[in-house]
Amino acid sequence: MAAATGTVDLAVQTRGLAVAYRKEPVLEGIDLDLPRGTLVGLVGPNGAGKSTLLKALLGLVPLRSGWVRLLGQRGAEARRRVGYVPQRESVDWDFPATVLDVVLMGRYGRIGLFRRPSRHDREAAWQALEQVGMAPYAHRQISQLSGGQQQRVFLARALAQDAALYLMDEPLAGVDAATETAIITLLQELRAAGKTVLVVHHDLNTVEAFFDWLVLLHRRVVAAGPTAEVFTPKHLQAAYGGRLLSLPAPVGSEASAPSGVRL
Amino acid sequence: MTPHDLWILLTAVLVAASLGFVGCFLILRRLAMVGDAISHSVLLGIVVAFLLTGSTGLLPMVLGAGAAGLLSTWMVELLRRAGVQEDAATGISFTAFFGLGVVLLTLHAGDVHLDTQHVLFGDLVYVPFDILAWRGWELGPRAVWTVGGALLIAGLTTWLFFKEFKVIAFDPAFAAVVGLPVAWITWLQTGLVTLVTVAAFESVGAILAVAMLVAPGATAFLLTDRLESMLGLSVLVGVPAAVAGYGLASWFDLSIAGATATMAGLLFALALLLAPHQGLLARWRARRRTPA
Amino acid sequence: MTWEALILLLNSPNARWVLAGSLLLGAGCGLLGTFALLRRRSLMGDVLAHAALPGVALGFWVTGAKSVAPLLVGSLVTGLLGAAAVDGITRHSRIKEETAQALVLSVSYGMGVVLLTVLARTGLGGQSGLNRFLIGQAASLVRSDVLVIGGAALAVTLGVLLFFKELKLLAFDPEFGAGLGLPMALMDRLLMGLVVAAVAVGLQAVGVVLVAALLITPAAAARFWTERLERMAILSAAFGGLAGVAGALISLSRPQLPTGPLVVLVATGLLLISMAFGSSRGLVVQRVRQAGIRRRGLAGGTPVRWEGEAS
Numbered sequence: 001m002a003a004a005t006g007t008v009d010l011a012v013q014t015r016g017l018a019v020a021y022r023k024e025p026v027l028e029g030i031d032l033d034l035p036r037g038t039l040v041g042l043v044g045p046n047g048a049g050k051s052t053l054l055k056a057l058l059g060l061v062p063l064r065s066g067w068v069r070l071l072g073q074r075g076a077e078a079r080r081r082v083g084y085v086p087q088r089e090s091v092d093w094d095f096p097a098t099v100l101d102v103v104l105m106g107r108y109g110r111i112g113l114f115r116r117p118s119r120h121d122r123e124a125a126w127q128a129l130e131q132v133g134m135a136p137y138a139h140r141q142i143s144q145l146s147g148g149q150q151q152r153v154f155l156a157r158a159l160a161q162d163a164a165l166y167l168m169d170e171p172l173a174g175v176d177a178a179t180e181t182a183i184i185t186l187l188q189e190l191r192a193a194g195k196t197v198l199v200v201h202h203d204l205n206t207v208e209a210f211f212d213w214l215v216l217l218h219r220r221v222v223a224a225g226p227t228a229e230v231f232t233p234k235h236l237q238a239a240y241g242g243r244l245l246s247l248p249a250p251v252g253s254e255a256s257a258p259s260g261v262r263l
Numbered sequence: 264m265t266p267h268d269l270w271i272l273l274t275a276v277l278v279a280a281s282l283g284f285v286g287c288f289l290i291l292r293r294l295a296m297v298g299d300a301i302s303h304s305v306l307l308g309i310v311v312a313f314l315l316t317g318s319t320g321l322l323p324m325v326l327g328a329g330a331a332g333l334l335s336t337w338m339v340e341l342l343r344r345a346g347v348q349e350d351a352a353t354g355i356s357f358t359a360f361f362g363l364g365v366v367l368l369t370l371h372a373g374d375v376h377l378d379t380q381h382v383l384f385g386d387l388v389y390v391p392f393d394i395l396a397w398r399g400w401e402l403g404p405r406a407v408w409t410v411g412g413a414l415l416i417a418g419l420t421t422w423l424f425f426k427e428f429k430v431i432a433f434d435p436a437f438a439a440v441v442g443l444p445v446a447w448i449t450w451l452q453t454g455l456v457t458l459v460t461v462a463a464f465e466s467v468g469a470i471l472a473v474a475m476l477v478a479p480g481a482t483a484f485l486l487t488d489r490l491e492s493m494l495g496l497s498v499l500v501g502v503p504a505a506v507a508g509y510g511l512a513s514w515f516d517l518s519i520a521g522a523t524a525t526m527a528g529l530l531f532a533l534a535l536l537l538a539p540h541q542g543l544l545a546r547w548r549a550r551r552r553t554p555a
Numbered sequence: 556m557t558w559e560a561l562i563l564l565l566n567s568p569n570a571r572w573v574l575a576g577s578l579l580l581g582a583g584c585g586l587l588g589t590f591a592l593l594r595r596r597s598l599m600g601d602v603l604a605h606a607a608l609p610g611v612a613l614g615f616w617v618t619g620a621k622s623v624a625p626l627l628v629g630s631l632v633t634g635l636l637g638a639a640a641v642d643g644i645t646r647h648s649r650i651k652e653e654t655a656q657a658l659v660l661s662v663s664y665g666m667g668v669v670l671l672t673v674l675a676r677t678g679l680g681g682q683s684g685l686n687r688f689l690i691g692q693a694a695s696l697v698r699s700d701v702l703v704i705g706g707a708a709l710a711v712t713l714g715v716l717l718f719f720k721e722l723k724l725l726a727f728d729p730e731f732g733a734g735l736g737l738p739m740a741l742m743d744r745l746l747m748g749l750v751v752a753a754v755a756v757g758l759q760a761v762g763v764v765l766v767a768a769l770l771i772t773p774a775a776a777a778r779f780w781t782e783r784l785e786r787m788a789i790l791s792a793a794f795g796g797l798a799g800v801a802g803a804l805i806s807l808s809r810p811q812l813p814t815g816p817l818v819v820l821v822a823t824g825l826l827l828i829s830m831a832f833g834s835s836r837g838l839v840v841q842r843v844r845q846a847g848i849r850r851r852g853l854a855g856g857t858p859v860r861w862e863g864e865a866s
Binding site: 294295296298299348350352354361364365366369370471474476478480484485515516517518520521522523524527531546 | 656823
C-alpha cells in the first residue's frame with residue numbers, strides 16, 4: 001500500500017483509527033486518504049462521529065487505536081500547519097474580547113512564550129479579517145456579533161494561522177445566505193491557493209455544488225472519494241439508512257448515473 | 264486612624280487585589296467552584312506542614328498548602344477518569360481534604376496555634392502583632408510581606424503568560440491545536456490560585472478568600488467587555504470592598520472577613536442592577552425599547 | 556474503642572438518640588443525593604448549606620432558643636433564597652452558573668459569620684455555638700433535637716419516595732419527561748427544595764462546610780456498583796446511613812472530635828473502596844474488561860497501535 005513516498009501527497013491519512021467514549025465506540029476502523037488541494041465535505045447523520053473525527057485528527061480526543069498523519073507528518077509537528085474552526089457553540093461569546101483579539105489568537109502558536117504579538121502578527125490578523133469581510137468590526141466586542149459574523153471571526157482566526165490544511169466543524173450551520181456564499185467563495189479560494197479544506201457539512205442539498213471530494217461517515221467510512229462517485233443513492237442509503245427516505249431520491253439505477261443525482 | 268489600623272487595612276487591600284485578578288481567570292474558565300474547593304483543601308496542607316515542621320513560617324505553609332491544593336486537583340482528575348461527574352468529583356475531594364484537616368487539627372488541638380475558628384474566618388485583627396524582623400530591623404507585619412509577595416508573583420506570572428491565559432480561557436481546544444501547553448498552563452493557574460489563597464488564608468480565612476476570588480471578578484465582568492479592563496476593574500472593586508468591610512467591622516465590632524465578603528456581595532448586587540449595559544435595569548430598558 | 560466501651564456508650568439513651576438521628580439523616584441524604592448527582596446538582600448542596608448559615612443565625616437571634624426547630628426554619632428560608640439567587644443571577648445576566656454558585660456561597664457565608672459574631676457578643680451563641688454550625692457536633696444534640704432532625708430526614712425520604720418516578724425521569728431524560736407533559740421545571744424546583752431541606756437538617760449535625768458530602772459522596776460510591784437507578788438509590792442510602800452512624804459513633808466515643816469530618820471521612824473511605832472494587836464501574840472490573848477487548852482486537856488481526864501523545 002501507500003509507502004512513505006505516497007503519503008507526501010496526502011493531506012490527511014489515517015489507518016485503523018478508532019475512538020470510544022467510555023465503552024461506546026464512536027469511530028471504528030477509519031482509513032482515510034485525502035489528497036492535497038481538495039475541498040472535502042464530511043457528511044453523515046447526527047451522531048455519526050463527524051466532530052469526533054476532526055478532534056481525533058487534531059489529537060484533541062484520545063485514540064483507542066490506529067494512527068493519523070497530517071501533511072505527511074505525525075503529532076504536534078503536523079498540527080502546527082493545521083487551521084481549526086470549531087463549532088461556534090463551543091465557546092462562550094460573552095468572553096471579554098474584541099474581534100481583533102480573537103483573530104490574533106490564530107497567531108499565538110507562532111509567537112512563542114513570553115512574547116507579545118508583533119506588527120507582522122497584527123498585519124496577518126487584519127488581512128484575515130479583510131478576507132472574511134469583517135475588518136470594519138475589528139474593535140467590536142464579540143458578544144455583539146450575529147451568528148454569521150461570529151462564524152466569520154472563527155474563519156478569520158483559522159486564516160491567521162496561515163495553515164496548509166484546514167479542518168472546519170460546521171462553518172455553514174445557522175449562517176445567513178450572504179455569509180454562506182462568502183464562506184464558500186473563501187473556501188474555493190483556499191483550494192485554488194493549493195490548501196486542503198475538510199468541512200463538516202449537514203446540508204445534503206448543497207454537497208454537490210460545494211465539494212469536489214466527499215467523505216460519507218457513519219461511525220465507519222461508508223464511502224470516500226470524488227463527490228460524483230460517492231454521492232449516490234446507494235451510499236447515502238447506507239450512511240443515513242431509513243432517514244434518507246424523507247428526501248426525494250432519484251429512481252432505480254443505483255451507481256449507473258451518479259452525476260445525474262439531484263436532491 | 265492608628266498605624267495599627269493602617270497595617271490591617273493595607274493587608275486587606277493587598278488580599279483583595281491579589282485574589283481579585285487571579286479570580287477573573289477562574290470565572291472565565293468556569294472554575295469558580297474549583298477555587299472554592301482549593302481554598303478548603305489547602306487546610307489539610309497547612310495542618311500537616313505545621314505538624315511536620317512545628318512552625319507557622321511562610322515557606323512550610325505555602326509548600327504544604329500548595330501540595331494539598333495540587334493533590335486535591337489531582338484527586339478530582341482521578342475521580343473524573345474513574346467516571347465520576349466533574350462537579351461531584353470536586354465536592355468529594357474538597358470535603359475529604361477539609362474533613363481530614365479538621366480531624367488532624369482537633370486531635371492536636373493542644374499543640375497547634377491554628378484553630379478551626381482562625382482558619383475559617385482568619386484574623387486580621389492580629390496582623391499588626393506578628394512583625395517580620397531582619398537583623399534587628401522591623402520590616403512591618405509578616406502578613407503584609409506574605410500577601411504582597413503573592414500579589415507580586417501572581418501579577419508577574421499573569422503578565423508573562425497573558426496571551427496563553429487569555430486564549431486558554433476563551434477556547435482551550437483551539438489553544439491545544441495551535442500547540443500551546445494547555446495542561447501545563449492549567450497547573451500553573453491552579454498553582455497561582457493556591458498561592459494567593461494560602462497567602463490570604465492566615466489573615467482572612469477560607470470564606471473571605473473565596474468571596475474575594477469570585478465577587479470582584481464577577482462584578483468587573485458585568486462592567487466591561489475587555490479582558491485587560493476586567494482584570495483592572497476587579498482590583499478596583501475589591502479594594503473598596505475591603506476598605507468598606509474593614510470600616511463596617513471596626514465600627515460595629517464584627518468579623519472583618521465576614522463584613523468584607525458582605526460588602527463585596529453588595530457591590531456585585533449594585534453592578535447586577537445598575538451596570539451600564541449588562542445591568543438588569545439597562546437590560547430591562549433595552550427590552551422595552553426594542554418592540555417599540 | 557473496646558467492646559465494653561461501645562456497649563457502655565450504647566446504654567446511654569442520649570447516644571442512642573444521636574445514632575438514630577445520624578442514621579436517618581445519612582440515609583435520607585444518600586437517597587436524595589442519588590438524584591442530585593445524576594442531575595449534576597452536586598455542588599448546589601454545598602452552596603445551599605452556606606446559604607443556610609444566615610438563616611441559622613437569624614433563627615437563633617429571633618427566638619434566642621437553643622432548640623433546633625427555629626434554626627431549621629431560618630436555614631430553610633435563606634437556603635431557598637440562595638437557590639433563587641443562583642437561579643436569578645444565571646438567568647438574567649451573563650454570569651455563568653458556577654460563578655453564581657461560588658458567589659452566593661461565599662457572600663452568604665460572610666453574612667452568616669457577621670450575624671454570628673453579633674450573636675457571640677450578645678452572649679447567645681458563643682464560640683462553641685459557632686463551631687457547632689461550621690463543623691458539626693452531633694454529641695451535643697439532645698433528644699428533642701434528634702426528634703426534629705429525624706422527623707425532617709424522614710420527611711425528605713418520603714418526599715423522594717413519593718416522587719420517585721418523576722425524579723427518575725428528571726435525572727435521566729428531562730426532555731422526554733417534558734414531552735410526556737410532565738412539569739419538569741416544577742420537578743427541578745422540587746428537587747432543589749428537597750436539597751434545601753436535607754441540607755438544613757444535615758448542617759445541624761454535620762456542619763455547614765461538610766454537609767454537601769452527605770449528598771455527594773455516598774451517591775458517587777453507589778454509582779460504581781450498579782447501572783440501575785433503584786439499586787443505586789438503595790445502596791446510596793445504605794452508604795449514607797453507615798457513614799452517619801460510624802461517624803457519630805467515633806465522635807461520641809472521642810467527644811473532642813467533631814462529627815462532620817468523621818462522617819465525611821467514613822463516606823470517602825466507602826467511595827475509595829467502591830472506586831476500586833465496584834462491581835459495575837470499579838477500576839478492577841474496568842481493567843479486566845479492557846484487557847478482554849484488547850485481546851479480542853488482536854485476535855481479529857487488526858494491527859493496534861497506541862498513539863501515546865494523543866491523550
